[in-house]
Amino acid sequence: MVDLSAHHRPFCCQLLILFCLLHPAASDQPHSISNTPGEEALSIQGVRGSSVELDCQPGPTPVAVLWSFTPLGSLVLQPVAVANGASSRVESGASTLGIVSLRNSSLVIEELREGARGHFLCQTLLVSSGQVHAIYLYLTLSVLVPVSKPRVHLSDPSPTEGVSVLATCAVREGTGPLTFSWHHHTPQGPEEVLVGLSGPRLQLDPVNRTHLGWYKCRASNAVNQLSSDGVFLDVIYGPDKPVITVEPLGFTEDGFWASEREEVTLSCLAASNPPSHYVWFHDDSQIHLGPTYIIASASRAHTGPYTCLAHNSHLDTRTQTTVQLIVYYPPKGQPSCVMLPTFGVVTLLCTWPGGFPNAQLHWEGPQGIGPTAPSNVTWSYTATGLPNGSIFTCMGQHPTLVVPTLCRLTLWEPPRSPTCGTTATVGDQFIMLSCEWPGGEPPAMLNWLDQHQQSLGDPSSSPAVSLLQAQSDLAGREFTCQGSHPLKAPGSHCRLRLEAPHLTVAEPRVSVLEGEEAWLGCALQQGTPPAQLLWLGPQQQRLEQSTYGFTLHPEGAQLRLQVRDADPAHHRGTYQCVARNALGNSSQSVMLEVLSEWEGWYPAPPNVTISRLTYRRQRREVQLQWAIYGPGNLTGFLVQQRASVPSSEAGAWEVAASNIEPESRDWRLGGLDPGVLYAFRILAMNHHTAGHPSEVKTPVDPAFSAYPAVLGATSTGMVVALVASLLVFQYAARHPHTFPCTETAITTSSSDPVQEFPDAPVNVTITVTATPEVQ
Structure with missing residues (x-):
């Protein structure tokens, strides 16, 4: 049964009044009750701060709903909310539960509070088949509190x-x-x-x-x-006994080693908290503070004991460790290999002295590994049956080297055969026989033999030299150089015969024109070298490179003589080419003829005529064109100029251009004064011979061009007027019978013949005053 005390009467009255208003015919009908307070209530869990929904169980829509609450440990039933289907109401005291609202017949509590722990009663009135049913539902709500941050x-x-x-x-x-x-x-x-x-x-x-x-x-x-x-x-401990590491890492029986001139890093680590303070000692002398000591470039002076002391300042405890460092250094350079020739046996010698510790050397050959020894090692190897090109390697190993250092020797016979040669000492007092047979390993042995196969001295490696006193009776004698090598049987040889020099000339007679260059040549045909070639002039004087007018061109066994700017008075005559060696000398003569111009040479060149002569660049340049006619050779052209107008007398001819190529027919001359009227002529040249001068001409303006002063006028009308006046003056000059009052001045050269053409230009002097434009 439900206790309907005075506190709950307003709710019950509202429910009964509402029920009677809606269903007057059912006021006498019985009602039914769901679970009773004695029955086990439904248990629901909610979390503080979250939301929970209490449901009155699904069924027909109730006419009215009444929710009430009994806190834990209390027997007082507190109203929470009521709804009649059309409206709802939440009691103000329900805020202790959280934010309460009704959703249909369900009670919704948001932001759930711990005060909501307890029992909830849901009372509903239903109308079914004309009868009123009262349903009671008991719910127990547990509010769980989340765990707080530990x-x-x-x-x-x-x-x-x-x-x-x-x-x-x-x-x-x-x-x-x-x-x-x-x-x-x-x-x-x-x-x-x-x-x-x-x-x-x-x-x-x-x-x-x-x-x-x-x-x-x-x-x-x-x-x-x-x-x-x-x-x-923070656990305080240590320091433990320090551990020393060395980089790069190298172990010896006594400690560590490092290479000379490399960077060495000594690191000390002692487990400790707080971290240890480190002090380094070398030979009982403090050298560094800190866990790492770096030797930038190790030297032999860095060899010795190194101690690391670790100190824990918090506990005031100390530990230390000592290691030995040895600085290694390799021998200088690299191994040196030598192969010594002996009879039937090849002796291999490899040496590499110095360094610490000593380098280990060993030989490797085509048939296996040879002996091993420190610093130097020798291996005698039988050459019989060895193929040409057999390789022997001496391997040098040292702790400081990443890879072994080696030297190799290849057993191979020298190519081809010995070559013989001769030379003479200063003053040709001795003749030196030289024999070379380069290549090969070991070197070939050489011996000089005379014409009777008698040895001239002890055998030696290449080159082999024998000295003979120079005398004429050696000419024609034959000498042999005998060579031997372990891989070459039988040996090889070369022979030479001593001969006096013999030469020939290119041409016994040479003719050139005056001023040209002459070439005299001679060549050594045979003779024991070294042979000296020289030229003697017409007066039997020796010609050197420094002799004026002469140049010597040695080319192997030839000596050419160049005579520059041949002059009949100085260069004509007989020249001698002389060859000398320690066994004698010989000579050949060459006749040089120099033909002069006065002897009928250099004929006159062809004649020249000027075909066009026009002004350019405001009369500061002229363009000259010409043509040649008549027979004759030419080597170039010469242009001359002189001022003819307005000076009262014609000036002297001056060279305006020279050394013009013989193929040219056109030339531009610059640097002219626009206020001066120039006259020009051109001559053809054949070396020093000049042809007849061309006709004398003065330049004209190109077609449809105005004078520069006119072009600079500031008024277009003035320009038109001046051009018209100019045309009138030119026409009057050419037609005096039409304009009898017009005077023309035609100036020609009186000193040189001039060939005038019918359409030759007329020189007209016009004085024009114009104000130039301001730029």
Whole structure:
């Protein structure tokens, strides 16, 4: 039964009045009741701060709904909300539950509060088949509180290794039961879960350096789980005994080694918290502060003991370690290999002295590995049956070298055969026989034999030299150079015969024109070298490179003489080419004829006529064109000019252009004065012979051109007027019978013949005053 006390009467009255108004015929009908207060109520869980919906169970739409609430530990039924289908009302006291609203017949509580824990009663009135039914539904609501963020507390945040440390995880609120887990995160490693620890307390007894790091506690309940912030446990320890490493790494029986001139890094590490302070000592002398000592370029003076001292300033503890460093250095250069020739046996010698420690040397050949020894090693190898090109390698190994250093010798016979040659000493007192047979390993042995096959000295390697006293009776004698090599049987040889020089000339008689150059040539045909070639002039004087007018051109066994600007008075005559060697000399004569111009040479060149002579560039340049006629050779052209107008007398002829190519028929002359009227003529040249001068002509303006002064006028009308006046004057000059009052002045050269053409231009002087334009 429901207790309808005075506090609840307003709700009940509202429900009954509402029921009677809606269904007057059913006021006497019985009603039914759902579960009673004695029956087990429905249990619902909600989370504080979230929302929960209490449902009166689905069914027909009720006429009225009444929700009431009884807190835990209380028997007072408190109204919460009522609805009659058309309107609803929430009691103001329901705010202790949260934000309450009705959705149909369901009670919705948002932002659920802990005060909502208790029993809820849902009363509904239903009309079914003309009868009124009252349904009661009891609900029990449990409000769960999320767990709050845990907080970790350490009994000693900086303990010394070996003591006990307690870590506690505290949670301010949260609906139980609560579970805990512990997490450890080292500075260098990932986070790990401490398995088996599920309580709020973590005991580290004894604590050690592996416990150093951040600790987190994670608390959870049925609603949520949260982790605490990390708390750092700083375990104080050390320093341990330092460990010294050397880079680059090289071990010896006594310690470490390094190569000379390379960078060496000595690193010291002693486990310690706080980190250790390091001091380096070398031969009991302090050399560095810090964990790393760098030797930029190792030398032999850096050899010795190195001590690293580690100090923990917090605990005031010290440890140290000493290592030995030895600086190695290789021998200078690289191994030296020599192959010595002996009878049937090849002796291989490899040396590489110096260095520390000594380099190890060993030979490798085509049939296996030879002996090994420090610094130098010798290997005698039988050459019989060895193929040409057999390779022997001496390998030099040293700890400071990444790869072995080696030298190689190839056993091979010298190519081709010996070559013989001769030369003479200063003053031709001795003749030196030279024999060369280059190549081959070992070098071939050479021996000089005379014409009776008698040795001229001891055998030697290439080159082999034998000296003979120069005398004429050596001419015609034959000498042999005999060569031998372990891989070549039988040996090879070369022969030479001593001969006096013999030469020939290119032409016994040479003729040139005066002023040209002459070439005299001679060549050594045979003779024991070295042979000296020289030229003697017509007065038997020796011609040198410094002799004026002469140039010597040595070309192998030839000596050519160049005579420049041949002059009959100085260069005509007989020249001698002389060849000399230690066994004698010989000579040949050459006659040089120099033909002069006065002897009928250099005939006159052809005649020249000027075909066109026009002004350019405001009368500062002229363009000259010409043609030649008549027989004769030519080597160029010469242009002459002189001023003829307005000066009263014609000036002297001056050279305006010379050295014009004989193929040219056109030339441009510049640098003229526009106020001067020039006359020009041209001559053809055949070397020093000049032809007849051409006719004398003065330049004319090109067709349809105006004088520069006229072109500079500022008025177009003035220009037109001046051009018209000019045309009139020109016409009057050419037709005096039409304009008898017009005078013309035609100036020609009186000193040279001039050939005038019918259409020769008329020179007209016009004085024009014009104001130039301002640019």
